[in-house]
Amino acid sequence: MLALAVFGCRAFDTGPRPAPDFVPSSASEVTIEASPRQGMRVAYQLRTTASLSGPGVESLSSSQRTATASLRYVLEVTRVEGDAFDLRVAEGDVPGIVSARFSRDWTPLRFGIEDQGQVAQMDPATFPVLGEGLRLSRDLAGHWRVGQTRPWQWTLSATPQLSVQMKGVASLKRIGTTGGRRAAEFEYGATGTGEYAATPIKIGISGQVWMDIATGFLLESRSTAPGEFSQSGQSVRLEIAEDRRLDRSASAGF
Secondary structure (H helix, E strand, C coil): CCCHHHCCCCCCCCCCCCCCCEEECCCCEEEECCCCCCCCEEEEEEEEEEEEECHHHCCCCHHHCEEEEEEEEEEEEEEECCCEEEEEEEEECCCCCEEEEEECCCCEEEEEEEECCEEEECCHHHCCCCHHHHHHHHHCCEEEECCCEEEEEEEECCCCCEEEEEEEEEEEEEEEEECCEEEEEEEEEEEEEEEECCEEEEEEEEEEEEEECCCCCEEEEEEEEEEEEEECCEEEEEEEEEEEEECHHHCECC
16 A cells, blocks of 8 residues: 555556667767657656565565556657747547647756647646656766766655655766667666655665667666655565666657
8 A cells, every 4th residue: 555655646567678789889979968859759668666664664564565557658759940849649548638848958948738729738747757867868968978877866756745855966877789770878866855644754766777769769778766754653665666668669750
């Protein structure tokens, strides 16, 4: 029950994901920027798992300590200009129809839910399902050298009950190909403190991201976020794992 509250969405298991087949090259520098084509459809599958352990959850059954949510969404590129492009999200498990405009470095210029011809503005960083993928694309945009490390900040807000500000670093590890596409492989990590259900929590996050060099869109990302908090005076360990990947069979225009 407590693990399900981490997601607030339906839970089912689709099984483990295989590791991407990455072939490194000798390239040492790369620039990541959005270069979409009008009419592109970019479909993603998202799988998030939360697990609880420790003395504070010993009274829960094993099924109540773990929950998995599998979701999907499709980004449609509706317009491309010199320094910006428009996206629309009207398919999948996203609440409502999203209309957005981004610059080439994935800075949001407009983002919100369509409602009777108007767009209700929202913060894309905290938007359900989409938020973390859009933030990673923005944070990793720009020119990089292999081995370069940059300061990196992250806000973990899986539900309104969980809010953690974290600081760490992001690094470009390799440049190569995966699935026949040139890609850049990044790693990141951060730690911080915050609140879970009004209780102090310590948590960290680490992950990998593979960015498509030709289009600047995310190909795949994986992260784990272990943390610890107290419930009724007893320790509880929480771990959230997320796997987001491009569904190539449902995508078009690459």
